[in-house]
Amino acid sequence: xxxxxxxxxxxxxxxxxxxxxxxxxxxxxxxxxxxxxxxxxxxxxxxxxxxxxxxxxxxxxxxxxxxxxxxxxxxxxxxxxxxxxxxxxxxxxxxxxxxxxxxxxxxxxxxxxxxxxxxxxxxxxxxxxxxxxxxxxxxxxxxxxxxxxxxxxxxxxxxxxxxxxxxxxxxxxxxxxxxxxxxxxxxxxxxxxxxxxxxxxxxxxxxxxxxxxx
Numbered sequence: 001x002x003x004x005x006x007x008x009x010x011x012x013x014x015x016x017x018x019x020x021x022x023x024x025x026x027x028x029x030x031x032x033x034x035x036x037x038x039x040x041x042x043x044x045x046x047x048x049x050x051x052x053x054x055x056x057x058x059x060x061x062x063x064x065x066x067x068x069x070x071x072x073x074x075x076x077x078x079x080x081x082x083x084x085x086x087x088x089x090x091x092x093x094x095x096x097x098x099x100x101x102x103x104x105x106x107x108x109x110x111x112x113x114x115x116x117x118x119x120x121x122x123x124x125x126x127x128x129x130x131x132x133x134x135x136x137x138x139x140x141x142x143x144x145x146x147x148x149x150x151x152x153x154x155x156x157x158x159x160x161x162x163x164x165x166x167x168x169x170x171x172x173x174x175x176x177x178x179x180x181x182x183x184x185x186x187x188x189x190x191x192x193x194x195x196x197x198x199x200x201x202x203x204x205x206x207x208x209x210x211x212x213x214x
Contacts, residue, residue: 008034008041009057011167015095016049018171024097024178025049030159031076034093034167035086038062042082044073062086077135081161084140085147091163093170101181102160112154113195115183117204122162122173123150124201126180131156152177 015032019025028049033042044056058075059067064083066075076082082094105112112119112126119125129146132139143161146153152162152173160177164170187193 002036005036005039005041005059006054008036009054009059011093012041012043012057013052013054015167015171016043016052019095019097020049022175024099024174026098029098031078031082031096032094032167033076033079033082035091039067040079040082040086042079043076045076047073078139080135080137080140081143084144085161085163088144089147089163090165091170092165093167094161094163095167095170095174096155096159096161097174097178098159099174099178099181101185102154102178103158105181105184106154106156106158106160109154109184112180112184113193114201115187115193115195116180117196117201118176119180119196120201120204121176122152122180126150126152126154126177128154128156131158134158154181 011034012032019030024030028046031043033040038061040060042058042060044052044058047056056072058072059070060075060079062083064079078096085091085094106128110128114125127146127150129142132142143153143155151164154160160174162170162173162177164173
């Protein structure tokens with residue numbers, strides 16, 4: 001096994017512990033993966049994150065087949081979802097969590113309204129993937145559709161998922177989505193929040209482009 005893949009397995013194990021510390025998961029919920037060429041290092045199934053070390057992290061090919069010469073626990077039940085994301089994006093890492101705010105908001109909206117311009121960091125207003133049983137191809141397809149032109153999505157009555165060109169970026173997006181959901185909840189507790197318009201979001205995008213060109 002090459003050094004890059006070994007490093008990816010360590011990163012997956014560390015990210016799992018970080019999700020617990022950040023309150024994004026309970027028990028064995030959620031999962032993390034990192035792509036290395038035609039292989040994917042992904043969280044093992046049903047093992048508490050504090051017990052997962054690099055040697056426990058599974059490695060599968062892009063069809064989901066585990067490496068024959070690697071003895072690990074079974075890969076995450078959400079492997080089909082991760083592979084569907086890799087198949088249709090330039091993702092190098094995927095983070096799926098069950099953050100309380102994300103899970104709560106996923107039960108009441110079809111799309112997360114942009115209350116803050118940070119929504120643009122995820123590609124725009126976050127869609128909610130239609131509910132399907134965890135670990136199924138149906139859920140993988142639903143998430144795939146919700147991620148069109150986006151880097152994160154909510155999963156109805158379930159949680160959230162985000163991807164990036166590095167694991168750090170995928171993780172930061174996953175945390176940002178949880179923050180945007182917490183904002184949504186708190187704003188509604190205060191009253192009827194003002195939603196940014198498409199024109200206002202376009203102004204933010206234009207302003208950022210102008211600043212970058214200076």
